[in-house]
Amino acid sequence: MEYFTNIPKIKYEGTKSNNPLSFKYYDADRIIMGKKMKEHLPFSMAWWHNLCACGTDMFGRNTANKSFGKTEGTMEHAKAKVDVGFEFMQKLGIEYFCFHDVDIIPEADDIKETNRRLDEISDYILKKMSETGIKCLWGTANMFSNPRYCNGAGSSNSADVFAFAAAQVKKAIDITVKLGGKAYLFWGGREGYETLLNTDVKFEQDNIARLMKMAVTYGRSIGFTGDFYIEPKPKEPMKHQYDYDAATAIGFLRQYGLDKDFKLNIEANHATLAGHTFQHDLRISAINNMLGSIDANQGDYLLGWDTDEFPSDVYTATMCMYEVLKAGGISGGFNFDAKNRRSSYTAEDMFEGYILGMDTFALGLIKASQIIEDGRIDDFIAKRYSSYHKSQIGKKILSNQTSLEELFAYAENLCAPELPGSGKQENLENIVNNILFK
Ligand code: XUL
Numbered sequence: 240m241e242y243f244t245n246i247p248k249i250k251y252e253g254t255k256s257n258n259p260l261s262f263k264y265y266d267a268d269r270i271i272m273g274k275k276m277k278e279h280l281p282f283s284m285a286w287w288h289n290l291c292a293c294g295t296d297m298f299g300r301n302t303a304n305k306s307f308g309k310t311e312g313t314m315e316h317a318k319a320k321v322d323v324g325f326e327f328m329q330k331l332g333i334e335y336f337c338f339h340d341v342d343i344i345p346e347a348d349d350i351k352e353t354n355r356r357l358d359e360i361s362d363y364i365l366k367k368m369s370e371t372g373i374k375c376l377w378g379t380a381n382m383f384s385n386p387r388y389c390n391g392a393g394s395s396n397s398a399d400v401f402a403f404a405a406a407q408v409k410k411a412i413d414i415t416v417k418l419g420g421k422a423y424l425f426w427g428g429r430e431g432y433e434t435l436l437n438t439d440v441k442f443e444q445d446n447i448a449r450l451m452k453m454a455v456t457y458g459r460s461i462g463f464t465g466d467f468y469i470e471p472k473p474k475e476p477m478k479h480q481y482d483y484d485a486a487t488a489i490g491f492l493r494q495y496g497l498d499k500d501f502k503l504n505i506e507a508n509h510a511t512l513a514g515h516t517f518q519h520d521l522r523i524s525a526i527n528n529m530l531g532s533i534d535a536n537q538g539d540y541l542l543g544w545d546t547d548e549f550p551s552d553v554y555t556a557t558m559c560m561y562e563v564l565k566a567g568g569i570s571g572g573f574n575f576d577a578k579n580r581r582s583s584y585t586a587e588d589m590f591e592g593y594i595l596g597m598d599t600f601a602l603g604l605i606k607a608s609q610i611i612e613d614g615r616i617d618d619f620i621a622k623r624y625s626s627y628h629k630s631q632i633g634k635k636i637l638s639n640q641t642s643l644e645e646l647f648a649y650a651e652n653l654c655a656p657e658l659p660g661s662g663k664q665e666n667l668e669n670i671v672n673n674i675l676f677k
């Protein structure tokens with residue numbers, strides 16, 4: 240049965256088209272730097288926002304109707320969401336999806352029944368996957384919505400809650416592996432604290448690491464060869480979240496010996512909440528060989544919370560794709576962890592949100608490739624550090640063959656160095672604008 244009867248398959252029509260249900264920039268088979276756009280940009284649908292979220296906010300209830308003709312909270316409804324999701328992805332040419340365990344089924348009061356439902360729905364999803372060729376990017380366990388996780392999951396003060404979280408992780412890994420997921424993700428839902436007055440930070444962090452270690456051991460034992468991901472976020476829902484940003488998460492992974500199995504899933508809106516640019520957290524991940532995947536969205540700079548908007552900012556997307564191209568691509572994908580605005584509640588809005596995101600990243604890819612091919616930015620950076628390669632003292636510093644005493648004598652002899660050379664920020668920004676708008 241077709242759900243979106245008024246919506247055709249979305250095609251590339253180019254920039255001259257006024258058809259809102261078409262791509263203006265995303266041309267899946269167009270070759271950019273030797274690779275098809277769709278290979279550079281493995282897009283993914285986020286099950287939770289697209290098929291579950293109906294516009295509820297703190298001040299008002301649902302605006303969108305996502306019952307899809309079925310009674311909500313039933314397995315019939317869960318299956319309808321599968322049908323709708325696959326039709327949606329096929330119409331947009333999206334080849335991946337991401338899910339939490341409780342996005343794909345209604346959670347039961349008894350974990351045994353929840354798990355039975357997960358088995359049933361994953362059989363159904365698997366069938367759809369083999370019919371369509373659509374694949375799973377990553378799966379995860381929702382360990383933040385249920386009230387039992389009010390004090391966290393791995394970081395909970397209750398051993399029983401910790402055990403329950405472990406059981407949920409085990410099952411979510413099972414389902415992710417069953418669906419051939421590329422990765423298994425931990426977003427630290429409520430892993431953080433509200434006040435240090437009631438919190439043993441070291442105890443909680445040790446326990447989160449224990450849970451992750453068990454997840455790796457179990458995953459590898461059942462033949463899972465993909466990556467585990469941490470998705471950093473600085474705050475919300477907790478006042479302070481332990482996986483604050485890329486640098487913090489990398490430090491944590493190294494401290495607990497998890498860095499060989501884990502990479503990072505960087506979400507734009509989380510990076511900006513941490514006071515960084517999206518590009519910053521991508522760069523920090525990439526230089527540590529830990530850039531795994533991307534949650535492609537954007538925040539509102541005027542608001543201090545996670546607004547999960549569809550990405551429309553071409554400048555940011557360009558800088559993202561610049562980092563991705565420089566890193567040689569990503570093994571994960573571009574998951575639209577984004578939701579329609581509350582007042583965009585129609586089926587067309589669902590499609591237009593994804594078209595916006597896909598076109599923004601396609602344009603970002605085109606422009607980033609032009610920045611790299613242009614070469615002026617890279618040349619400038621190379622020249623900026625060239626004194627280390629040209630001078631004797633620079634070479635000695637880089638090869639660790641000098642000492643404070645020798646540098647002291649060198650500096651005394653020099654009296655005062657020349658200024659280090661203009662950083663040319665305005666010049667470089669002009670170059671970027673010139674490439675963006677030519
Ligand atoms: C929450 C968030 C999550 C994760 C998956 O801010 O980004 O949706 O991506 O749990």
Ligand code: CO
Binds near residue numbers: 470506576
């Ligand atoms: Co996310």
